[in-house]
Amino acid sequence: MGGSPGTAIGTRVEQQSVDTEQEMVMQASTRFGWWTVFVKEVRENLRDRRALGMALLYGPLFGPVLFAVMTAFIVGKQNEDAEKSLSIPVIGAEHAPNLIGFLRQQGVTIKAAPADPEGAIRAQDEDVIVRLTPAFGEAWRAGEPAKVDLLLDESRQTTRATLGRIRALLDAYSGQIAALRLQVRGIDPQLGRPLLIARHDLSTARSRGATLLAMLPYFLILCAFLGGMYLAIDATAGERERQSLEPLMTTPVAPGQIMTGKLAATFVFAAASVVTCIIAFAIGLKFVPTNDLGFDLDLSPLTALAVMALLMPIALLAAAVQTIIASFARSFREAQTYLQFLMIIPAIPSLMLVINPIKPLAWMLATPLLGQSLLINQLARGDAPGLAAFALCTAGTLLAALAASALAVRLYSSERLALAV
Amino acid sequence: MIIATNLSRSFGGVSAVRDVSFHAADGRITGLLGPNGAGKTTTLRMLYALLKPDTGTVQVDGLDTVQDPVGVRRRLGVLPDARGLYKRLSARENIEYFGRLQGLDDATLKARTDALVQALDLRDIEHRRTEGFSQGQRVKTAIARAVVHDPQNILLDEPTNGLDVMATRAMRGFLRELRAQGRCIVFSSHIMQEVAALCDHIVVVAGGRVVASGTADELRAQTGESNLEDVFVKVIGSGEGLM
DSSP states (O other): OOOOHHHHHHHHHHHHHHHHHHHHHHHHHHHHHHHHHHHHHHHHHHHHHHHHHHIIIIHHHHHHHHHHHHHHHHHHHHHHHHOOEEEEEEEGGGGHHHHHHHHHHHEEEEEEEEEEEHHHHHHTOEEEEEEHHHHHHHHHHTTOOOOEEEEEOOTTTHHHHHHHHHHHHHHHHHHHHHHHHHHHHTOGGGOOOOOOOOOOOOOOOOHHHHHHHTHHHHHHHHHHHHHHHHHHHIIIHHHHHOHHHHHHHHHHHOOHHHHHHHHHHHHHHHHHHHHHHHHHHHGGGGGGGGGGTOOOOOOOOHHHHHHHHHHHHHHHHHHHHHHHHHOOOSSSSHHHHHHHTTTTTHHHHHHHHSSSSOOOOHHHHTTTTHHHHHHHHHHHHTTOOOOOHHHHHHHHHHHHHHHHHHHHHHHHHHHHHHHHH | EEHHHHEEEEEETEEEEEEEEEETTEEEEEEEEOOOSSSHHHHHHHHHHHSSSSSSEEEEETEEEEHHHHEEEHTEEEEEEEOOOOTBBBBHHHHHHHOOOHHHHHHHHHHHHEEEEEEEETTTTTTTSSTTTTTTHHHHHHHHSTTTTTTTEEEEOOOOTTOOOOHHHHHHHHHHHHTTOOOOOEEEEOHHHHHHHOSSEEEEEEETTTEEEEOOOHHHHTTOOHHHHHHHHHHHHHHHOOO
């Protein structure tokens, strides 16, 4: 076959002179290849309406809007319940005229009982119905405990306020009569009160509002997952599906560099999404009518910054995990299905905390997602979690995020992944 | 200059390429001719260091693909079988992206891109997003980005696949121009006329092996056939007959 030794040597000598120049170019492209990939991925995805909308609009605004609506509804409902004058149906009011008189005196409207009391409770027409029987009068006159029946459905949230108020009134009446009876017999009524119970509520206005804020970590963490999702898919499964991965692998940029650039772009989208969401919350909370209840629901700029700092490692973790999963998908659609399942995971710690609020332990703080949920909860309540907790939480998540990133970068160094179609 | 020596590669026990050797010199167009599934794409992938050969070596301008894949890729311009573009980027942005990945500085990149837009007649579509490009426009853009760094060696996998007559002619003209500049060009094809019209050196591949090689005239002489198509059928037929 052709190509005499002479021409071969000639070519090589000629190339040697070009080599030093090329060497410099080579180092530049090898070292900064990730930056070129990063810039291109960001630019391309800024032009994708779906990716951009998810990262900066629907994703970040979904939480605050839902939150504002929910909070406004709950606050409005509580106001309504607290201010409404108590109106109670009573069965057999004629058996206890004194008790009824006392209740009327306290501003309670006594209604006639419905024909089917149990039915009225079940149909949610009434919260609480008081039932008095002829036995009440007899027991009362005999000085024995007279029975008052309360019909209610305790599984209903709205019943609680009404029940609490009627219970307090009945207890007051009972106490009054007990004191009178003792006095008539020449006994100091204080003897019948061995305990004096005084409640001191140490919750601040803020911490009371924070029960409403318990879902805040979920919305913020969800944002970290939504923000980079499309980019993660587009840069991996999408790149393969549109057949541009192999040409990319023929350039001198190392696969690890390519992956680093893609990961960095995904992280930036996720982080931008989180920042937008926090700003939306900080602004949105000012419009929620919490002052009526004496609550102080507020994300101060400093708190907002602390929350942002807490969530940056989560954004990196989300980007890396999404990239790894999407890398194994054969198509954009398949990757999308996997990543939507992944969305369930950030909900778990938040739901846990809503159902069962716990005191943070060290291992919980170091656990990604759970640690952030706990600390954001504390921050939102106005507590200062302390630098140690902050560092532990960040270190734990950052470690997991870096490990996932390293795995993602390694994945692309295998020839199998580049060729799998 | 590319020298492939005793290349073999199998996938999961199935042998795709067996003991392939050839020499692609500078200033020449070397054609890998063979039917579909003959191992052309696998061979090319070993040439551009995407696949590691099980046995054998590839040297590109004296650099070994396994020991220095980055150095090899720098000296190669590759149009792979997969030639997807980024549809939200314009043709020019697609070309520039690859130029930057090759490490070109801004001035060189602009000069090279301008030259390629001129040479490949991309002016009308230069600033259009590539979504909705015709097959011909896509291939031209893909070729421009493959050679944006002015590589000495150019590998093309079935470059005329899906192109109409005019686009195919333009492509041939472009390859001849590259040859005249003294570059080493290797391209694969399953179309005999294509290879005959363009190549100085033909390597016929079938069943993962080189079954014949030489110039068109040499192949005719070897087989005693005057028609190149008959040559093709004969060498491949005998190759299959051996199995």
